Structure formats: structure tokens, C-alpha cells
Amino acid sequence: MKRMSRSIFSTLLLLLTLGAAAQEAQKPKKDTAKPVTMMVPAGLRIGLDISRIAVHYFQPYRTDVTVNLDARYNDRLYFASDLSYNRTSHEDENYTYRSSGIGLTLGINYNFLKRQVPKENFMIYGGARYGLAFYSYEVPEYHVSSDYWGNYTGSVPKTSQLAHWFELTVGIKVEVLKNFYLGWSLHERLLISRNVSKQDFPPLVIPGYGKGYKNSSFDMQYSVAYLIPLYKVKQAIKL
């Protein structure tokens, strides 16, 4: 699966590079015209990560909700944040596990595409985030089986923890209807709180981060979003 994740990451990066390169190729060779600056509508874009529905379908023990927020700061730069909620409840012959918590990421996105049409709202972006999650979990029962000695049964009492991480992201957003966007993003997260994943029984899921027993986590989001126009920003447009 790790290999598949890397392949997905590589494939989509290649597609994004091609997308950005295609725009470069469309540039006239000897263009001496100066870019025009104009005011364009901007505001708060609120999105919902619908890929969490697929995650719940394939991994029924996980219930996740992720809300994406971003707000345009200037021509290319966006402030971005994700709010996440996770509830995990897993039970098999090896262990029973329960957890819940919330996560928050704060950071920026940078749009790699230069706008050529004032109202064109298509962006290929890269970004960085700092993430923080507060969650609690418990393992009411786990078993260490042995045919010879018999099974050992133990438990981990309910504990509350804080985890934080650094995150890099690339993605796209396309305006498919007026102020209505679809987009996806790839996320590579590096856990700063390494002590969390090295515990004797680490959390299965850290809200907003992913698998709590791994020091790095790959994720993909697919979001629907609505832009609430609130203000205007200056934008350079090459006509």
C-alpha cells in the first residue's frame, strides 16, 4: 500500500507539473506587455472533504469529518486551515480500541498558476501547514496469544494526548459553478511528537494527521467548497 501511495503521489505530481507546464507553453515568446493589476473578488472558501465518506466505507471503524478553509491574501498567497474530527472504534480478536478527538492545521497555499483571464478560478497550489490535535483514547482489552502458555490479557486506560506535526501539500481547485469549487490535495505529514508513535500502545488514528503509530502519514483529500465573497484583492493579469 505504501508503494501504491507513492505511485499515486508521483502520478498526480506529474499531472500537476504537466498542467503548470502547459500554461507556460501557452505564453507568447516575445511579450513585452506589462501585466495589468485589477481588483478581483475574494473571500472565505469553506469546503468539506468528501473522501472521508470513502474512508468510512472502506474502514468502517473510522468516522472522520474534515472542513477546509482558505482565504486569499494576495495575488498568489492563501491562508489555509483544516479542521478535523475523528472517532475510532475498532474491535477484533486481538484488541478493542476507542478514541475521539479534534485536529487543526494552519498554514499557507501558494498558487503556481499565473492568471490570464480575470475571472479564471483554477489553481494548482503547494502549501505548508502546522498541525495540532487533541484526542483521547483507550484500549479496554488486548490479548497476547500463546498456544503454549495461554493468552495474556491487558488494557490501556483512557488517556488524553496532544500531538503536532508539519505538513506539505499540493493540490488543485477548480471553480465548476459560480463560487462552487471541486478540488483535491495530497498531504505528506511528518509527526513532530515522535513520543506519541513510540508508545507501547500508540493511538490508531490522530485526528487530522492519520495513522498515529507512524512517524509520517500520506493522505489525499477530495473537497467540495463554496467561496463566500467578502472583499477584493489586487491581481496581476497578463493580457
Next chain:
Amino acid sequence: MKYFLLIAGLLLAGLTACDDDTKVCDTDTRTELRVAFVYFRDSTDLERDTIFPKVTFGALNKDTIYRRQPSLTGLQFQLDRVADSSRFYLQTDSTAAIDTITFRYSRQPKFVSAGCGVVMHYHLDTVFSTRRVIRRIQINQPAITTVNEKNVTLHF
């Protein structure tokens, strides 16, 4: 181009969501103590790995783990998961005297993966035995984990 990217991303997001670690256990979860036999030769003053012809081995008051097992160069077995010591008997040949070996250790349950669950890790503190056949006991690696390492050498 942008709509092609949207559709490609949708398909790949679906693929990424399939990654359920609780269904897969692809690592070795055995935490077994590994013992090697070494035989002391007086004539050359050297110790060499040795093979015993009919080894019988098991925990006291439990079933045998090895019953007259031929051609053994060592032992591989589980320690008690509930107690901090385990006692075993060892007979290297059907006519040889029986030695009793005691392992004292600390235990630590350790999460392996979402699919495999928890295994028991041990740390050997002391090992001692009767000296009918066994001459000396050496701890090589006190940590008993899923790593395949020689933990103890029995010198005969």
C-alpha cells in the same frame, strides 16, 4: 485539462481510502527466546557449535516443546506471558541427565501494528540452571523481541 485532473484525483482518492491496516498483519509477531548450544572440547581448548541427537525440552508441569528431537543446534521457545519467570527442563540425549533452567525477566506489551495487535517483549535479567550437563550460561542479547537474534548460549 483541469476537469481531467479532477476526475483523476477522484479515482485516486478512492484508492487511497482503501488502505485499511487493521485487515493486514504482515510482520512476524513471534517473540521467542533463541538458545544456541556450544560444546567445549578439552583437546583443542575451543568451543564449537554442537548438535545434540535427541533433545527433550519443555516447561516444568507443561507439555514438552521438543520430544527426542534429533539434530538440534539450539532451541526456540516462548516465555510465560503472565509470570516474570519461566522454568524449563532440558535433556540433551535420552540417556543424559536432566537439567533445569530458570529464566527471570521483565515483560512489556508492545503494539506492533493495527492488523497484528500487541506482542510481549521481554528483557532477560538472569538465567541459571542445575549443572548436570550444562557447564555455563551466557546471555548474548537480553532483549527478546520479534527480531531474530541469539539471546542465550548454553555451554556444555
